Amino acid sequence: MPDSPGRSDTPDAPAVPDATAATGSAAAPAASAAQAGGPLLSATGLRKSFRVAGGNGGKADLTALDGVDLHVGRGETLGLVGESGCGKSTLARVLLLLERPDAGTVRFEGTDPFALRGRDLLKWRRRVQMVFQDPFASLNARMSAADIIGEPWRTHRDAAPADRDQRVRELLDLVGLRPGDARRYPGEFSGGQRQRLGIARALALGPELIVCDEPVSALDLSVQAQVLNLLADLQQRLGVSYVFISHDLSVVRHVADRVSVMYLGKVVEHGPTESVFERPLHPYTAALMSAAPSLGAARSGRRILLSGEIPSPLDPPSGCRFRTRCRQATDLCAETPPAPAEVREHHETLCHFPLEGAPAGA
Numbered sequence: 001m002p003d004s005p006g007r008s009d010t011p012d013a014p015a016v017p018d019a020t021a022a023t024g025s026a027a028a029p030a031a032s033a034a035q036a037g038g039p040l041l042s043a044t045g046l047r048k049s050f051r052v053a054g055g056n057g058g059k060a061d062l063t064a065l066d067g068v069d070l071h072v073g074r075g076e077t078l079g080l081v082g083e084s085g086c087g088k089s090t091l092a093r094v095l096l097l098l099e100r101p102d103a104g105t106v107r108f109e110g111t112d113p114f115a116l117r118g119r120d121l122l123k124w125r126r127r128v129q130m131v132f133q134d135p136f137a138s139l140n141a142r143m144s145a146a147d148i149i150g151e152p153w154r155t156h157r158d159a160a161p162a163d164r165d166q167r168v169r170e171l172l173d174l175v176g177l178r179p180g181d182a183r184r185y186p187g188e189f190s191g192g193q194r195q196r197l198g199i200a201r202a203l204a205l206g207p208e209l210i211v212c213d214e215p216v217s218a219l220d221l222s223v224q225a226q227v228l229n230l231l232a233d234l235q236q237r238l239g240v241s242y243v244f245i246s247h248d249l250s251v252v253r254h255v256a257d258r259v260s261v262m263y264l265g266k267v268v269e270h271g272p273t274e275s276v277f278e279r280p281l282h283p284y285t286a287a288l289m290s291a292a293p294s295l296g297a298a299r300s301g302r303r304i305l306l307s308g309e310i311p312s313p314l315d316p317p318s319g320c321r322f323r324t325r326c327r328q329a330t331d332l333c334a335e336t337p338p339a340p341a342e343v344r345e346h347h348e349t350l351c352h353f354p355l356e357g358a359p360a361g362a
């Protein structure tokens with residue numbers, strides 16, 4: 001996340017400490033692992049289709065991901081934004097090995113996690129965890145907070161600490177809950193506290209990457225800010241990386257180091273957060289931002305209407321997928337899919353006519 005101090009290029013610092021270390025003096029060396037070496041996670045050319053009911057009682061292929069690339073460094077937050085149905089959660093599920101892509105590769109520290117089996121796969125699963133949108137639905141209402149936090153240790157017995165009660169208390173403390181909360185049940189917590197509990201569970205195995213799918217969308221605004229601050233704080237202390245999915249642009253701007261904007265299964269723009277938000281290159285990104293009350297519209301006083309519905313992923317437009325909603329579409333856009341182009345340093349877009357240098361909403 002931005003403004004996270006404690007990053008350095010120390011290559012051989014421990015990746016992520018356990019929560020015990022994080023609450024003590026070992027936190028600083030752990031954070032210094034951030035940004036070391038190559039990407040922690042990378043994906044190239046990911047494609048994923050689902051066979052769904054089509055017209056006339058037949059079947060059709062719905063393309064949820066269509067050639068997605070991404071990479072996440074240590075201690076870094078990659079934000080994923082886009083309208084509902086653009087493929088964000090499908091991408092998250094592929095990265096978590098919950099869906100197998102039809103094509104493309106995933107690499108975690110250079111290794112293909114889909115090729116792992118048995119003990120190696122179990123070890124990998126410790127390193128990548130998830131935080132869900134709805135903490136109530138994702139927590140077993142009949143389990144105490146202590147049992148919920150300790151649940152991952154039942155699957156990963158060799159990672160279970162000798163003193164589980166002590167570790168549970170430390171994890172509760174780490175996420176801003178009290179030791180006495182260990183005996184409480186999910187129904188006795190507020191929404192924000194439940195999300196803290198979900199985060200504590202995700203931290204129990206000392207992950208290096210947490211995929212957060214709309215982690216604050218179900219929370220009130222003031223509680224959102226607390227949970228976002230907690231995630232930022234944990235990143236500074238533990239050096240953990242996040243893939244942070246949200247449809248809320250202001251939230252993503254707040255938390256992400258880099259942003260990928262998705263439209264109909266494709267990443268249409270990718271770059272450093274400030275560059276993307278201050279000078280979007282893709283007409284879709286500019287329109288999204290100008291429609292967000294706290295971003296472009298407020299700053300520029302101008303709104304770009306994002307007219308029409310997202311086309312069906314069962315029958316996407318030819319050429320550029322955004323062309324049916326793009327004000328500057330030409331015949332070329334209908335005929336030829338644009339190729340990714342790096343218009344500014346580390347800032348790419350998928351558009352024949354990028355808004356080079358144009359301010360958001362212009």
Ligand SMILES: Nc1ncnc2c1ncn2[C@@H]1O[C@H](COP(=O)(O)OP(=O)(O)OP(=O)(O)O)[C@@H](O)[C@H]1O
Pocket residue numbers: 050051052062063064082083084085086087088089090091247313
């Ligand atoms: N298991 C599935 N079977 C069939 N279609 C699916 C399945 N999972 C996702 N899809 C479809 O894939 C597309 C992408 O869905 P996904 O859930 O990834 O979108 P999203 O960007 O996360 O949306 P939201 O913001 O609403 O959560 C959608 O059209 C969705 O209907």
Ligand code: SF4
Pocket residue numbers: 282283284320321322323324326327328329330333338350351352353354
């Ligand atoms: S390629 Fe054409 S239709 Fe697509 S976003 Fe760029 S200008 Fe618009």
Ligand SMILES: [Mg+2]
Pocket residue numbers: 088089090213
């Ligand atoms: Mg989703």
